Amino acid sequence: MCGISGFWNPSRTNERELRFTLDRMLDVLDHRGPDDRGSRLYVDQGLALGHTRLSIIGLDHGHQPIETTDGDYALTVNGELYNYKRIRTQLGCNNFSTSGKSDSAIALPLYLRDGLSFVEHLRGEFAVVLYDNKKKQLILVRDRFGIKPLYYAMNDNGIVWGSEVKSILKHPDIDPQLCPKAALHQMMQVMVPGSTSFQGVEALKPGHMLIVNLQNGRLEARTKRWWDFVFPESHEENADPEEYVQGVQDRLIDAVATRLEADVPVGCYLSGGIDSCSILGLATTLQQSPVKAFTIAFDSDEYDESNIAKLMADRTGAEQELLRLTEKELYGPAFERATWHAERTFYNTLAVAKWHMSRRVRACNYKAVITGEGSDELFGGYPFFKRDWLGRDDEGGIFAGAILAEEDLQHPAWQDLCGFTPSWMQPWMLTLKRFQPILSSTMQDLFEEYDPVGEVAAAIDPAQVRGRHRLDISQYTWSKTMLEGQILTWGGDRMDMANSMEARPAFLDHHVAEYAVTIPPDVRIRDGIEKWVLREAMVNVLPKELYERKKFAFMAPPAHTDPVKRNAVQEMINHWLTPERVREVGFFDYDRLIQFIDQSWNETDSTVARRNDIVLNHTLQLHMLHGQYVEGLPLPVVD
Missing domain, CATH: 1.20.1270 (Substrate Binding Domain Of Dnak; Chain:A; Domain 2)
Structure with a gap:
């Protein structure tokens, strides 16, 4: 897990200037990789590749950028490529100047063999930047769900990229300015896929690559989608649910076993939900020694679920590290630091709690944990998914006002796209209404001509939702927006890597995900029970109290x-x-x-x-x- 950054300015070929600029960009990514730093300059091209390293696999062999011995190809990788041993054995990775034993080293030989299709062979969470000097081609790649971040800014001078926006903003061609349209989106919590808080800076979308070529002295770019979270147009009727239960169990065991691979100890995040408890239960079974479990406790009974987490820790014999947080930790300086790391706003101080937790993980000398993110997206766990399919069944409790709307709303763009307005979007539409009266006159004028709710709908590929089941539509649209823009950013990577700590979401293994979309809706949610198929797959892992428990809101007390x-x-x-x-x-x-x-x-x-x-x-x-x-x-x- 690392930080990557760089730029390509063909008209600027002063080596001292290139190195000075790259060093400034890498300095603000030191928290992502304090163990090592590397750079590769193609001075005559005005191109610089930079890397800061957090060593987890191949502790003594992971220096980056990685390049071929002739220097014609170089790349930087942020993340983990879990199938590296098999691919390394098949291809051989010994013709490189450095890093032949690291997981990242498989990417270059795959590219040399398969071209742009090399990404289809990568398993894990990753962002890759690869330069082909023979073709004068730069390739930026982001993993399937956007677990690892990658941003870029492109103008007449060239392209600048980085694992975090703050690195891009250190480049002299980029003027740091907040985007008013993005501010409206942050007010309602939902960003347009591919956007950021800052003018001129874009996020590479999950499952996409950006291909940049030098043509007649200028850079030209195109994007290509190489993977998507695709639900079928129809599901098997009267399916045997036990077949799917076994299928989930088999794939999840493999995903967790794969993510225990490391040259440093790997722990688990543990809340009171079935997702993280399932991960801990499987990790305990797969690992000989006791697993270290890290749990957040809040000073409010209504929001705290640490008692359930303790039950799971006791059952598995895990060594539990409990972090109790009050207002002293959730506000003030920690709130400000979490905001700087997030590079966008967040609706709940859960992000600050996650920042504290990653700091505690590092204090315990752990660099990596397996987490439960993605389970709700795959198996229909959120209450708004159930509402979209089965209708209202309660008033929402502590969900109301935050992730469930207390009234039914519609928006024409979403009605046209989906045939309904997803329930996950509706509370944020109400939140935006709360903002409207306090906006400045300039922002009021912008709001009159710009529809942020409709802009989010316009970013969804209609071919992936039309003709699908309502539950599939709800899960897909949430996953293309809030999973990447919220859960995996300020709720995930950004707060974890703020303290040089890697999170590994096993549920988002693409083998698990590609199987999950085939599961019929009435097996995902059965007799009104969300994530039924997962509960059954984990029935021998979870305590009875947790197996029977409804979805709980993992939020910090407002x-x-x-x-x-x-x-x-x-x-x-x-x-x-x-x-x-x-x-x-x-x-x-x-x-x-x-x-x-x-x-x-x-x-x-x-x-x-x-x-x-x-x-x-x-x-x-x-x-x-x-x-x-x-x-x-x-x-x-x-x-």
């Missing part, structure tokens, strides 16, 4: 639940939402914003209060991002 938390948020408001900064950022009307904040603290309806907390988080962070990236303010120290 500020309105505790006067101490409200005070902590108000301190941040006093510091960040000054009249001068609000006017400078330009997204909000200061007077209406302050009036909204005052009214929020007096809100008695829990659903509205929960949504108000979301508004406050996004508002604070938009101003933090401006301060951190546009103004260049220093980051606070966290005790």
Whole structure:
């Protein structure tokens, strides 16, 4: 797991300038790879490849960039390629100057054999940047679900890329400016696939590659989708559910066993949900020694599930590391640092909790953990999936106002695309409505001509949803937006790698995913029980209390639940939402914003209060991002 960065400016061929620029870009990625740093310059092309390394596999043989001995091909890899031993045996990887024993070294011989199709042989989570000097071709690749990040900016001078946007913003050709349209999307939590918070900076979409060629002194680029999360147009009727139960079990065992491969100890994240508990149960069975399990505990019974996690840890004999978090840890300096790492806003301080957890993992001398992300996306675990297929069955409880809407909404773009407006989108439409009255006049004008809800729908490939089952449509649209843009970024990679720690989501192994889409809806959700097929596959792993438990919201307690938390948020408001900064950022009307904040603290309806907390988080962070990236303010120290 690493950080990668670089640029290609054909008109700039000064070696000193190239090296100085690349060093600045790599400096801000040091947290992604503190164990080693490498670079490869093609000075006559104005091209630079850079890498910071977190050593997990091939501890003494993983220096990057990796290149052929003749120097005609070079690449950098961020992530893990789990099938490297088999491919290395088949192809032989000894004709390289360095890194022949690392997992990343298989990518170049695959490319030399198969061309662009080399990515189809890669198993794992990865971002790859490969330069072919013979063809004067640069290839950027992102893994199937977007577990590993990769961003780029392209203008008349050339292309700049990096594992994180902050690296790109260090290039002299890139002016760090927040994008007003992206700000609207952050207010409603849902980004357009491929977009970022910053003007001119794009995210390479999951399962895509960007191919850049030098033509007549200029760079020309095209994108190519090489994989997608494809549901069939019809499912087997009256299928034998036991066949699918066994199929899930077999593939998940293999996925977890594969992710235990490392030259350092591998632990597990453990919440009280069946996803992480299943991972821990399988890892315990597959590994001879006890597994280290890391659990977050909150100071609110309504949001805390550490008691269930402890039950699972006791059952498996895992050594459990319990991290208890209060308002002291969730707000203030840690909130600001998490925002800097996220490079976008987040609706809940779960991101801050994850930042603290990865720090604890490193303090325990672990560099890698297996996690449970992706299970809900594959097996229909979220309550909004069930609502889209089976209709309303409750008022949402603590989900209401955050991930379930208390009223039914429709949007014409989504109605046209899906035949309905997915339930996962509806609460964010309501959140955007809460923002509308406090926007500045400039943003009000933008909102009149730009429809953020419709723009998200426009980014979905209609060929992948039309004619599909409602549950498939809901799972697909969520996975193409919120899985990558939320769960795998500020809820995953960005908070984990902030403290040089690698997360391995076993459920998102593509062998598991490609099988999961074939499972009929009434086997995924059976008799109203979400993730039924997974529960049955793990019946011998999970405690009875967990096997029978409904989906729980893994969120940190919002500020309105505790006067101490409200005070902590108000301190941040006093510091960040000054009249001068609000006017400078330009997204909000200061007077209406302050009036909204005052009214929020007096809100008695829990659903509205929960949504108000979301508004406050996004508002604070938009101003933090401006301060951190546009103004260049220093980051606070966290005790």
